[in-house]
Structures are given as structure tokens and as C-alpha cells.
Amino acid sequence: MAVVSEVPVEAGLEVLAPAKPWHAVAIDLTRRYPLGTGGAVIVVVMIVLAVFADVLSPYDPEENAFEFMLTPPGYQFWMGTDQFGRDILTRLVYGARTALFVGFSCAFIGAFTGLVLGVASAYFGGRFDLIFQRVMDVFMAFPLIIMALAVVSIFGTGTQNVIIAITIPFIPRCARVVRSSALAIREIPYVDAARACGFSDARIILRHMVPNVMAPFLIMISAFVGQAILLEASLSYLGLGVQEPTPAWGLMLQGGAEEYAESAPWVAIFPGIAISLAVFGFNLFGDALRDALDPKLRAQ
Amino acid sequence: MKRLYSKIAISAVVGAVLAVGGFGAAQAQKVKRGGILNFVVGSKIPSYDGHVESTFGMIHPIRPFYSLLIRINPDNPSSPTDFVCDLCKGKVPTGTDGGKTYTFKIRTGVQFHDGTPLTAQDIVATYKKIIFPPKGIASSRKAFFKMVDSVSAPDKFTVVFKLKFPSGAFIPAVATPFNFVYSKKDLDTHGYTWHKKNINGTGAFRFVQHQPGSFVEGKAYERYHHIGKPYLDGYKAISAPKMALRLQAIRGDRASIEFRGFPPKARDDLVKALGDKITVQESDWNCVLLFTPNQDRKPFDDVRVRKALNLAVDRWGGSKYLSQIAIVKTVGGVVFPGHPLAATKAELVKLTGFGTDLEKARVEARRLLKEAGVKEGFTFDFSNRGVDQPYKVVGTWLVGQWKKIGLVAKQRVQPSGPFYNTLRKTGDFDVSIDFNCQSVINPIADVTKFLGSSGSNYGHYDDPVLEKIYDRLLRAETESDQRKIMREYENRAINEMAHLGITLWWYKINPHRSYVKGWKIAPSHYLNQSLDQIWLDK
Numbered sequence: 001m002a003v004v005s006e007v008p009v010e011a012g013l014e015v016l017a018p019a020k021p022w023h024a025v026a027i028d029l030t031r032r033y034p035l036g037t038g039g040a041v042i043v044v045v046m047i048v049l050a051v052f053a054d055v056l057s058p059y060d061p062e063e064n065a066f067e068f069m070l071t072p073p074g075y076q077f078w079m080g081t082d083q084f085g086r087d088i089l090t091r092l093v094y095g096a097r098t099a100l101f102v103g104f105s106c107a108f109i110g111a112f113t114g115l116v117l118g119v120a121s122a123y124f125g126g127r128f129d130l131i132f133q134r135v136m137d138v139f140m141a142f143p144l145i146i147m148a149l150a151v152v153s154i155f156g157t158g159t160q161n162v163i164i165a166i167t168i169p170f171i172p173r174c175a176r177v178v179r180s181s182a183l184a185i186r187e188i189p190y191v192d193a194a195r196a197c198g199f200s201d202a203r204i205i206l207r208h209m210v211p212n213v214m215a216p217f218l219i220m221i222s223a224f225v226g227q228a229i230l231l232e233a234s235l236s237y238l239g240l241g242v243q244e245p246t247p248a249w250g251l252m253l254q255g256g257a258e259e260y261a262e263s264a265p266w267v268a269i270f271p272g273i274a275i276s277l278a279v280f281g282f283n284l285f286g287d288a289l290r291d292a293l294d295p296k297l298r299a300q
Numbered sequence: 301m302k303r304l305y306s307k308i309a310i311s312a313v314v315g316a317v318l319a320v321g322g323f324g325a326a327q328a329q330k331v332k333r334g335g336i337l338n339f340v341v342g343s344k345i346p347s348y349d350g351h352v353e354s355t356f357g358m359i360h361p362i363r364p365f366y367s368l369l370i371r372i373n374p375d376n377p378s379s380p381t382d383f384v385c386d387l388c389k390g391k392v393p394t395g396t397d398g399g400k401t402y403t404f405k406i407r408t409g410v411q412f413h414d415g416t417p418l419t420a421q422d423i424v425a426t427y428k429k430i431i432f433p434p435k436g437i438a439s440s441r442k443a444f445f446k447m448v449d450s451v452s453a454p455d456k457f458t459v460v461f462k463l464k465f466p467s468g469a470f471i472p473a474v475a476t477p478f479n480f481v482y483s484k485k486d487l488d489t490h491g492y493t494w495h496k497k498n499i500n501g502t503g504a505f506r507f508v509q510h511q512p513g514s515f516v517e518g519k520a521y522e523r524y525h526h527i528g529k530p531y532l533d534g535y536k537a538i539s540a541p542k543m544a545l546r547l548q549a550i551r552g553d554r555a556s557i558e559f560r561g562f563p564p565k566a567r568d569d570l571v572k573a574l575g576d577k578i579t580v581q582e583s584d585w586n587c588v589l590l591f592t593p594n595q596d597r598k599p600f601d602d603v604r605v606r607k608a609l610n611l612a613v614d615r616w617g618g619s620k621y622l623s624q625i626a627i628v629k630t631v632g633g634v635v636f637p638g639h640p641l642a643a644t645k646a647e648l649v650k651l652t653g654f655g656t657d658l659e660k661a662r663v664e665a666r667r668l669l670k671e672a673g674v675k676e677g678f679t680f681d682f683s684n685r686g687v688d689q690p691y692k693v694v695g696t697w698l699v700g701q702w703k704k705i706g707l708v709a710k711q712r713v714q715p716s717g718p719f720y721n722t723l724r725k726t727g728d729f730d731v732s733i734d735f736n737c738q739s740v741i742n743p744i745a746d747v748t749k750f751l752g753s754s755g756s757n758y759g760h761y762d763d764p765v766l767e768k769i770y771d772r773l774l775r776a777e778t779e780s781d782q783r784k785i786m787r788e789y790e791n792r793a794i795n796e797m798a799h800l801g802i803t804l805w806w807y808k809i810n811p812h813r814s815y816v817k818g819w820k821i822a823p824s825h826y827l828n829q830s831l832d833q834i835w836l837d838k
Binding site for chain 2: 062063064066067069083084156157158239243244245258259260262263
């Protein structure tokens with residue numbers, strides 16, 4: 001007679017802790033990563049400003065109103081007006097849209113392209129990897145701004161070309177970091193198992209390797225957004241980026257810094273603060289993300 | 301703020317006294333000799349050859365090494381008709397033979413800096429290079445001398461110009477400051493391109509050195525033909541491409557003057573910081589900013605669309621406000637405002653886009669666009685030059701003006717090199733910023749810019765009617781005839797065809813250290829740059 005021992009299902013299993021409510025998670029994260037939270041707040045505020053610019057802005061960002069030219073900050077214009085009488089606060093709010101559009105476009109396109117190329121380079125290895133990495137070396141030999149300047153001088157100015165100019169130098173930087181992670185993953189048996197199952201190279205790269213290099217990839221994206229915002233502002237400041245009358249922070253700085261630094265300093269100060277704050281925010285957020293996702297740092 | 305304005309007002313008055321009052325206050329003081337004049341230049345030197353170049357980047361540092369046959373009166377440079385002899389002697393000749401012959405007597409005892417004596421042959425060789433250059437040799441002002449048939453030297457110190465027809469444009473053309481007199485020996489020995497990289501003139505200063513991208517240095521020429529001049533021991537033209545740098549150089553007294561011009565805010569900052577240590581001279585400027593629709597492209601081949609572009613622009617309002625932030629100010633037609641041949645205000649307001657009823661003009665502009673099939677929100681490419689003053693400021697203003705009639709101009713700003721390439725060679729633009737900057741005020745020559753046959757017709761149009769009117773203008777002998785035909789010309793170019801849009805004429809503001817004496821502002825940044833009048837009161 002068979003004896004069936006009755007064992008309770010729950011026996012031997014740990015009871016899972018109930019999921020924390022979102023605000024508890026937020027408080028926990030804030031306590032663990034106070035600077036990162038500060039960065040995240042800045043990023044969220046920027047996104048809100050960019051998305052709701054039409055609602056939040058009191059004035060048209062491109063409309064010249066010469067009767068109000070170079071009005072100092074006050075009740076009517078909280079951050080004053082520029083030499084064309086345009087409200088600086090309005091242009092900053094719309095400028096966030098330009099900054100984020102360029103920042104996210106460059107970061108995502110550059111990082112995704114770099115991700116695919118980096119993983120592919122690691123996966124195929126051999127001569128392909130050797131040649132590909134040397135090409136990456138050539139691109140990485142140039143500082144970001146120099147590379148971006150070279151690309152803008154070839155393609156010309158304007159938002160689209162600025163995105164291209166900033167994206168191109170991002171690709172090798174992401175590809176190099178991702179490749180180093182992917183090299184380790186390539187040696188793990190499940191990749192061999194996938195190969196043995198006859199999966200295509202594309203499937204192995206995209207379904208099995210790419211998800212496992214997400215941690216460095218996400219960190220790179222957050223860093224790239226900040227860098228792209230700074231590069232866009234630099235190119236616009238040099239007159240090679242976004243063009244007037246489009247509201248963009250670097251352009252606002254360029255239009256006012258030289259001539260009005262003394263007589264109307266608000267024209268240069270507020271865009272300068274906006275650029276600094278945005279880059280600072282993304283960098284803090286990126287650092288916190290790295291701390292959270294890197295197992296070694298997490299253990300510490 | 302009131303104190304600032306009063307300082308500006310005082311400086312401007314002092315400047316105006318200096319500029320207008322002849323010998324005035326400066327001459328009342330005893331001229332002090334010696335010292336080095338440091339001045340800043342905001343553009344590069346493409347080459348040393350005045351016959352080829354057209355930029356102040358060359359004129360400011362290089363002109364003091366050379367002399368001209370005649371020049372504008374350095375004591376009265378704002379006059380468009382006051383010319384004096386430089387290398388010629390006596391008075392500037394008037395035409396004989398019914399205005400078809402001009403005979404210049406040349407000074408004796410003049411030597412080039414290398415010791416070669418100057419003769420009439422040098423003048424002839426110079427003007428032959430300018431007027432009749434051999435094939436392959438560039439001459440930027442050849443078109444100014446369309447009326448010249450021949451130039452010859454009947455004896456060692458006489459030069460005779462024979463004209464095909466009498467023309468009031470001849471003498472101003474001779475006084476153009478780019479007409480450096482070269483040595484025939486140099487031209488014969490070294491060829492017509494030697495002066496691009498070498499300097500040998502009879503000017504007030506001798507060339508010492510040029511450190512590219514840094515400075516040009518000259519020292520006083522001891523055998524200068526205007527006896528007793530120059531007053532300075534030498535000068536240093538310091539290259540400073542950024543305006544902030546030029547401004548700080550003057551503020552910190554590393555440089556005494558910049559001869560091109562600063563925007564109003566820069567003037568205010570200098571006056572505020574330095575008070576009576578700064579003198580401000582101001583003048584209308586023989587330079588006008590234009591916009592050129594590309595008639596090779598639709599819909600700009602349609603005169604209604606070009607007229608609409610013109611009608612949208614509020615010139616009178618622009619003058620009021622832009623003059624506070626840019627180096628533009630005066631509303632004018634095709635001729636330098638204030639010149640006898642220029643349109644009066646009553647004549648101006650009849651031109652398309654110059655009326656005082658802006659709302660009515662913009663309603664008409666919208667009607668014309670609708671009639672031409674151009675829809676609300678039509679977007680076009682607007683090419684502009686990457687120079688703040690006044691290009692980018694005026695360009696941004698124009699974008700706003702066109703928006704008022706439902707047009708969206710996408711401004712494409714390029715550095716000077718690519719911008720000129722687009723404007724002059726590729727023609728890859730719908731509408732482009734353009735300009736007409738001249739030196740000596742010579743309306744009959746200056747207005748050639750609007751001709752289809754002009755070398756600077758970037759709108760790619762052909763207008764035989766306008767050519768015929770110009771031909772009549774060129775041959776008109778009296779000022780009243782010239783004036784009448786000039787109105788016809790203006791009416792055709794602006795009212796009937798709207799080939800180009802005139803925005804605003806430039807306004808020159810030169811704040812400089814008050815110890816710089818003897819220099820008087822001219823209506824062009826190319827003029828009065830021999831530096832032989834300047835002295836330093838310190």
C-alpha cells in the first residue's frame with residue numbers, strides 16, 4: 001500500500017514579503033540615494049516643462065515684442081526679457097523641449113546603435129571585432145565636441161543635423177562599453193545552447209545577449225542625455241546648432257552673453273543656470289542609477 | 301541710468317563736434333607727435349592686394365602703407381563730394397572736353413618705401429590693372445570705371461583719363477580707398493599677383509611685420525609726401541575676431557580704437573565704464589542690409605510673392621527698436637540716405653513696404669500671397685550669415701515680420717565662407733540676406749547692385765527695363781536729371797519688380813579713447829584710414 005505523505009505546500013518555502021507601496025519605495029530610494037533623487041526631480045521637472053510648455057508658458061516664445069526689450073526681471077516678466085522683447089522664462093520653458101528632444105534623441109539613437117554594434121562585435125569576434133574596434137578607436141580619438149563640430153560643418157546647422165552630429169560620437173562610446181560586458185556573456189553556456197538550437201545570430205544577439213547588458217546600457221543612456229544637452233547648448237552657443245528664433249538654451253546664451261552681460265545680465269544668467277541644472281540633474285540621476293544597478297557598488 | 305544717458309549724450313556731442321567742426325577743438329590743441337596707435341580689427345586679411353579685396357579686414361591694417369591718386373577730405377570725410385589730392389597736386393581736376401577728359405598733375409619727389417621715385421607711369425600702370433586687368437587677374441572695382449576709355453601719361457608727371465561719356469560717377473570712383481597706387485616697377489618685375497603677399501607703397505607708414513592672426517605693425521615713413529605727417533611713430537593693428545575681445549581691449553586700454561563700429565549697447569557699456577575717457581563718433585553708414593528672393597525658385601519667381609515679403613516688413617518700427625540693439629538705423633531707398641539723389645520721406649513712403657500704414661500693407665501682402673496660391677504657413681529656407689551685427693539680429697527680426705503674414709522662414713545661419721558659397725555659387729536658398737556696402741558715396745555706381753547684369757545679382761533675375769533706365773542714369777549730366785531717373789530706377793527695382801528687399805541702412809558708432817585725436821568718422825568703414833592725421837593726446 002502506497003503511503004502518501006501529506007506535505008503542506010507552503011512548507012520549505014519562504015514567505016515573500018508583500019510589495020511595498022510606491023511612496024514607501026520612493027522614500028526608501030530617497031534615503032538611499034538622496035542626490036540621485038534630486039537629479040530625478042530635476043529631470044522630471046524638465047520633462048513636465050517640455051511636455052506642457054504650451055500650457056505653462058505665458059507668452060509666445062518667438063514673438064518679438066520690442067516695446068518690452070531688455071526689461072529686467074519683475075512681476076510681468078519673472079526672468080526679464082531679451083533684446084527682442086521675448087520673455088526669457090517662456091523661452092526657457094520651450095528651450096527645455098528643445099534640450100530634451102535633442103538630448104533623448106541623441107542618447108537613445110546613439111546608445112541603441114552602439115548597443116547593437118557592440119554586442120555584435122563581441123558575439124562575432126575575430127577579424128570583424130578587430131576591424132570594428134579599430135574603426136571605433138578612430139572615432140573615439142576625437143573629443144566629443146570636436147567630432148560634433150566636424151559633423152555639423154559637413155551636414156550644416158539645424159536641429160536634425162545637430163542630432164546627427166551628437167549621435168555619431170556617442171555610438172563608439174556605447175559600443176565599447178557594451179562590448180566589454182558582452183564578451184563575458186558570450187562565454188556563458190546558454191549562448192552555446194542557443195547556437196546549438198540553431199537560432200539565428202540576430203536572435204541570439206537581440207533576444208539572449210542584449211537583455212543581459214542592459215545595466216551598463218541604461219547608465220550610459222542617462223549620462224548621454226546630459227552630455228547631449230551640453231553639446232547641443234555648446235553647438236548653439238557657437239552658432240552651429242539650433243537657429244533663431246527657435247528657443248534653445250545655448251542659443252539664448254549666445255545671443256545675450258557678449259553684448260548684455262553687463263547691462264542686462266539676466267539675458268545670460270538664466271539660460272546658463274538652466275543648462276547647468278539640467279546637466280547636473282542628469283549626471284546625479286545617472287550616478288544613482290549606476291549605484292543601484294552595479295552589483296559591486298550595491299554590495300558596498 | 302539718467303547719468304549714463306547724459307554721458308552718452310555728452311560723448312556723442314563731443315564726437316559730433318569733432319566730426320563736423322572741421323579743425324574745431326582738435327586743431328585748437330597743439331598736435332603732439334609720437335606714440336604708437338593700437339587698434340583692433342575684427343576680420344582677417346585675405347590678401348594685401350587692395351585691387352582684389354573688399355574687406356575692412358584688409359583696409360584697416362594695410363591702407364596706411366599706400367597712397368591714392370585722390371582721396372576724400374580727411375578733415376571732412378562725411379561729405380560725399382569733398383575730394384582732395386593725395387598723390388596728385390593742386391585741386392582735384394574737373395572734366396574738360398565736355399566732361400570727357402580728366403588731367404591729373406602728379407606730385408614730384410614722392411618715393412615708394414623701397415626708394416623708387418613715383419612718376420605718372422606708376423599711376424597709369426595701377427589704373428590699367430584696375431580698369432583693364434589681363435584675363436585671369438581679378439579686379440573688384442573694374443565695373444566702377446565703365447565710362448573710362450583710356451588712361452595715359454603724356455609726360456612724367458601728368459596722367460590723363462579719357463572717358464567714353466561724361467559721368468559724375470568718375471571722380472568718386474577714383475577716390476575709392478581700395479585703389480592703392482603700386483609701383484610700375486613692381487608690377488613689371490613681379491607680376492600682377494605680387495601685391496597679394498608683398499607691400500611697397502608710398503603711404504604714411506612703412507610695413508614692419510605681419511604675424512598672421514595676431515597683428516600688423518607699421519612705422520612712420522620719414523619721406524611721406526604730406527610734409528609733417530604722420531604724427532604717430534607707428535601703429536599696431538591687432539586681430540580680434542570676437543566683439544567682446546575688441547570691447548575689452550578698448551576698455552582695458554590695450555587698444556585705443558576700432559574703426560568698423562560697435563552696437564549701441566557696447567557704446568553704452570564703454571561710456572558707463574570710462575566716462576569722458578571715451579569719445580563717441582556716430583554717422584550714417586553707406587551700407588544697407590537687403591534680402592534677396594531667389595527667382596530661380598518657386599514661388600519667388602512670382603512678383604506678388606516678392607512684393608508680399610516687402611510689404612510685411614515694418615521698416616519705421618524696425619528703425620526705432622533695432623537701432624537700440626544693432627548697427628542699423630536709417631530707413632532709406634536704393635541711394636544712401638541724405639544724398640541729394642536719395643528719396644525724400646515723401647517719396648519713400650510711396651515705395652512698396654515703406655508706407656506708414658502697416659496693417660493695410662500686411663492685409664495687402666496676405667491678399668497677394670493668396671492670389672499667388674501661397675498658403676498660410678508656407679515654409680521657406682532663409683539663408684543668413686553667421687555674424688551677429690547686424691546680420692543675425694536683422695535676420696531674426698525679418699523672420700518675425702514674415703510670420704505676421706503667415707509665412708514661416710526657417711533661418712539657416714552659416715559662417716561667412718559657406719554663406720558666401722551658398723549666396724554666390726550654389727544658389728541653394730529661397731531667400732537670402734544680402735547687402736550693399738560701398739566706400740565713397742557714389743550712388744550712380746552703388747545702385748548697380750540692383751541690376752540683373754550686376755556681378756552681385758544673387759536673385760538670378762534679368763530685367764532689361766531696369767538696364768535701360770540705368771544706362772540713361774549713367775549718361776545723365778545734371779543732378780536734377782539724375783535724380784529724376786534715379787526715382788524711375790527705384791520704382792522699377794522696388795515697386796514694380798521687388799527684385800530685392802531693402803531693410804535698414806547701417807549706422808556707424810565708433811567709441812574710442814578720448815586721447816585719439818585727428819580721426820573723423822566717415823560714412824563708411826573703408827574710408828579715412830590712412831592714419832596720417834591721427835595723433836595721441838597723452
